[in-house]
Amino acid sequence: MNRKVTTIFTLIALLLAAACQKETATPPGNENDWVYNPTPYNLEVPAFFPLLDIPSGNPMTVQGVQLGRMLFYDPALHHEGARACASCHVQEFSFSSDPEVLPHINLAWNSAFLWDGKVQGSLEDIMLFEVKDFFKADLGRLEAHPDYPRLFYEAFGEGGITYERAAMALAQFERTMASGNSKYDQVLRQEPGVFLTDQELNGYDLFFTEEGDCFHCHGGILFTDNEFHNNALDAEPEVGLGAITGSPFDRGRFKTPTLRNIELTGPYMHDGRYATLEEVIDFYSEGLHASPTADPLMKALPMGGKHFTGEEKSALIAFLKTLTDTSYTTNPSLSSPF
Amino acid sequence: MAKVFTLFRAGLLTLALALSFGCNEEEASGSLLHLNFNHNVGAQELGLNDTWYNSAAGHPFMVERLKYYTSNFALENAAGERIVIREVHYRDVEKPDTRTFEWKDVPPGEYTALSFVFGLDEVVNVDGGLPNTTTNINMEWPLPGDQGYHYMKFEGRYDLNGSGVIKPFNLHTGATGNNQNYVDVYLPFSHPMKLSGGTWQLNLSMDLNEWLQNPNTYDFEVFGPMIMANQNAQQVLKENGGSVFSIGAVEKE
The missing domain is CATH 1.10.760.10 (Cytochrome c-like domain)
Known part of the structure; x- marks a missing residue:
């Protein structure tokens, strides 16, 4: 009886030892000096940006x-x-x-x-x-x-x-x-000595009113609504979101790109058909095409576009360029580590 | 025998006390009230994109998007006493998880009416008045000189007098030029709603036609596709907004 009990205890001890060994097993590659002790990363979120949901x-x-x-x-x-x-x-x-x-x-x-x-x-x-x-x-x-x-x-x-x-x-x-x-962010933060020029301010007013009406899709601090729209690019639009959903109502809907750093991210539209911001503004001004799924937010569609004056076009582009953030494109912590 | 009878009496007394406490507990506990936001156009259920509806002004229309805020929910009893919850609910018809506003711990009582604000009151409707989420940011009302958020984005297309000429409309409501433009919605119950614990479903329905016809006829062609800074259009919609909601079934689960 005693021998039996001893045997059982020995087995349990061996099992526990094996379990403990597993707990402290050598990491893959037999590299004993590898250490798993991760350091929490302090993420800096830009001012006014939305709450970030980290899984x-x-x-x-x-x-x-x-x-x-x-x-x-x-x-x-x-x-x-x-x-x-x-x-x-x-x-x-x-x-x-x-x-x-x-x-x-x-x-x-x-x-x-x-x-x-x-x-x-x-x-x-x-x-x-x-x-x-x-x-x-x-x-x-x-x-x-x-x-x-x-x-x-x-x-x-x-x-x-x-x-x-x-x-x-x-x-x-x-x-x-x-x-x-960007300059726009610095103005929002009321940094000393940073102001929009009159032309940039005119562009801002156009952008954030229904006169230019850019903001409904490209608004907010992120300059995108993160949704999908048919921006009246073509009379017979490409399939876009419709390829994913299978819905005919999603034909021609593409993701709204952010306008942050838009000056640096040409050519423009999903197929890169416009080489310059001037061409893009010309499209919204005079180049809209009706189609069954053209977004209702393209309010000037019946007139073919917003028909901006030359000054208004320049003002819009001047404002868009205030969204350029070169500290992002030169940030060493985002550059190649090699 | 007498002992058995005594035990039986004691058992009954215990059972009665237990039941009594149980009932008291239920009476004392609050209810979970689900306000479910549904949508119709006249007699038809709302369908996005695929259905054309008739409007009072004579232009058939279809709906592509519908997003809106409601807030400051209140229940009223026959004595006119009100309990209020100053919270904001966002509804996007394309997102089923926004259908229901959950009102927790509603005190027991016999309620005769529900009221709420369609949109946001002047306390909340300021820049940064809502939590800084991507949803709320997409509802911002950034017109220079104005503040706050869109109360509603009701967007679609209309067929001009049924002629086949298709045009966009965007019923974007909000505060402009110092006009708050939110709507006080007051909905009496046909029978008092007696809450005494448990979970309740209260179904609300927004009839989109009511935005366009009662008491004022709203004509897409007259006001055009840009109405954010047009107080005349905002006023018409504000006046029509009082009748867009109705109460449907009220059920306890």
Whole structure:
């Protein structure tokens, strides 16, 4: 009887020891000096920006942001190593480049992504799409990398390299990509000696009244409503959001891009048909096309456009240029870590 | 036998006391009241994009978007006493999760009317008056000299006199030029609503036609697509706003 009890206790002790061993097991790669002790990241949100909803499952950490930054700039994320996120999302151009490439700026406040809204949800959702579906990332390539196994461990602990963790790291880095230091922001913050010129002020008045009526889609502190509109670009619009929803009423609806740093993110429209801001304003002034799904907010549609005067066009463009934030496009903490 | 009878009496007394406490507890507890915001156009249920409706001014119209605020909900009893909850509810017809305003812990009572503000009162309707969320930011009313938020965005297209000429309309209501323009909505119940705990569903319906016809005929063509700074149009809609809501079924779950 006593022997039996002893045997049972021994077995329990062995099981507990095994469990404890598992708890303190060597991290992947047998690197005993790897440490999982993430440091909380203090995210600075620009003044007047909306409350930021950070998923509880992906808290911001210094290690996570740094890993995301590396993945953003490293072609190793691509299944053939052909390109990095930064190949198309170029900092100098507010993390944009080609016509179809929407700028990466203040994406943390977005909930619908890509021109046609193919991905909706959180930054983690869009980044998972980018990693898994768009880049078709080869996890083996990352696992064989001299640094990434350790960097993933330091950011997320045990569990190795996964698509989800790569997306989480990228989402953390993207949350640091906040632009709120344009001339317009400085005026809002009433910084000494910063004022809008008369022309910029005229542009502001046009922008934020129904005379110009830009604000209904491009308004608020983010200069986008994060919704989808058919802005009367074509009489026979491309499918747009309709390709995702299957609804004929969504034909021609595309995501409203932010106007922050718009000066740097040409060419314009989802297909890049306009090379300059002047061409864009000309379109809203004289170039609207009726179609069954043209947005009611295109109030001047029956007249073909707003018919701005030359002065008004210049004023609008002058105001748009006050949204340029070069501290964002030169921010060293957003630049390549390599 | 006497002992059994005594025990039986004691049992009954305990049961009665327990039931009594149970009832008291229910009477004393507040109710959860769900105000459900539904929409119709005349006799038809509202459908976005796909349905054309007749308007009093003679222009068939369809609806693409409908977003609005209601606030300052109050229940009134026969003595005219009111309980008020100074909260704001945002409704976007495209987002089902905005259908219901949850009013928690409504005190027990016999209520004869519901009232609320359509839009926002002057206390809330100032720049930054609502929490700084992307939803509220999209409802801002940024006209220089004005303040606050759109009370309503009711947007669509109309067919000019049924001629096939399609034009946009945007019934954007809000405060402009020192006119607050919010609407006090007062809805008496056909039978008193006796709340005594539990969860209640109170169905409200907004008839969009009422914005266009009662007591004033609102003509899209007369006021045009831009009415934010047009107080005449705002006034017509304010006057029509008193009759747009009605109370439907009131049910306890």
